[in-house]
Amino acid sequence: MSDNAARVRSTDGGEAGGHRPGPLATVPAEPGSAKPDPILVVDHLTKSFGGLRAVRVDHLEVQRGTITALIGPNGAGKSTFFNQVSGFDRPDSGGWTFEGHPLAGKPAYQIARMGMVRTFQLTKALMRLTALENLMLGATGQSGERFLPAIVRSWRSQEKDVQRRAEELLDRFNLTRMRDEFAGSMSGGQRKLLEMARALMVHPTMIMLDEPMSGVNPALTQSLLGHIQALRDDGMTIILVEHDMDVVMGISDWVVCFAEGEVIAEGRPRDIQSTQAVIDAYLGSRTGDQHDVLEAEQ
Template structure:
């Protein structure tokens, strides 16, 4: 059985154990959610489909096929609450398709999944977001002809002025002011406040990633799913994005992110899930992944750096000899008895 994920007297968000309290092992301010996630997963076996101490998202038997191709086939997967879970795998492994399924942008052929015990199956994206599960995209979805601030305001939930009747009643203006203040606070945090009146289309690729992440936080989500947040971002902004992802965990959110850069994965992940050919082939802490032969083979191919055994080497040589013999036989058949190629007439 895994160890108790929450030290005595601490809450899941880290509140309840004073920073630096001797009973907490000398934690510092902002460390509690990180330590809680790591403690919760510390004794979890490195097995595919393993149960987590406090799962917030649970996937069961989800499959998605496109014609004859099975893009996703996940038997069972649990995501630990309050931690950062990295989802990795070679191109075409099904990572983004799984994101699309979990957030309502696509529907599976079979299976179900839950968030906080509530089924998300067959829910459209806007209802999934209202429940607290939001995502960003590998190719950012900022509305280019709206300003940065207007893009932010689109992410606010339950805006009274959006309905005809609500717009006629008092109160929506104060809500609009509160949303604007919240948006400006987030823009300042993401170093985009100076761009608030610029069109989103004028931002750099990295700034658009920051805007999309900031806009996602306007809805006060509980689970944030980031699809390759570092892709196409220059090194100067990469560290800033990494810091913001870690901050999400410090605020008690659950983060699931797709990434190819293993240095990034090792830096910020509490747990890593590896996919290949639509299936989950490995789970474990970051340090366990490089030790897993199935993961190494999925990325680099079997025997990529291991010498063949004597038996395997003999078999490969025998197959090569047979292939050469077949080629020589075919080449011999296309020659005439006198050795000239068939179809060639005397000159």
């Protein structure tokens, strides 16, 4: 049995630490359960690659202002699902709404402008730009990017506001000392913080984090967790794909488990750790030679 699989069984599922169940306290722990105030609603979403069915989600709702974790064994469809709803890939069928607005068919940049942004497991920092420049580039609606305002230089006051916000975010994520350093000189953990800060430049209402702890050294893990909780406490909705069960059980308000492209279970952390379908998905339902399939989804 892998260490992470064991934690599915043994991690304390109480509401201490980072949990804040709030409106989810009375929601049934079952796939497709309705939420009191969903910000994201997905219906009949499917995606196949040749003969492989990667995603088939009949119905899923994400509660506003909470941290929702997506878990599941390698190849379960978590990252593919992320790519569909964030506009980076097109599903075969189905639809989804964000803040009540249909998103099917919209490109990623339009979805981001509507307030749903995402990060990637492999960071997308521009290595030959400084930390400050990376953040400023993430701001949307900059008039200097249009031809006429660029000529008459009417963008200067706006750029000062953009720079001010970028510097505030550098300070929030403890990256001020890296302000003028190239992103390529930063550690993997620092680039994770930088990417999260850059996502906030568009003033999102929901942020999707794809394995935020992957490649992060232990010294920065707690810092990242603290920032994620702080964003939730500020009213932002967080969805994260994560394979580290200590992180999932310690920080999540709600957990959704994928297996073979489908949602097989969802609930509070304490519900998930005792759900037989989740244990079977990670360990295999056979009682004899169980396979260790709990690896990070590629």
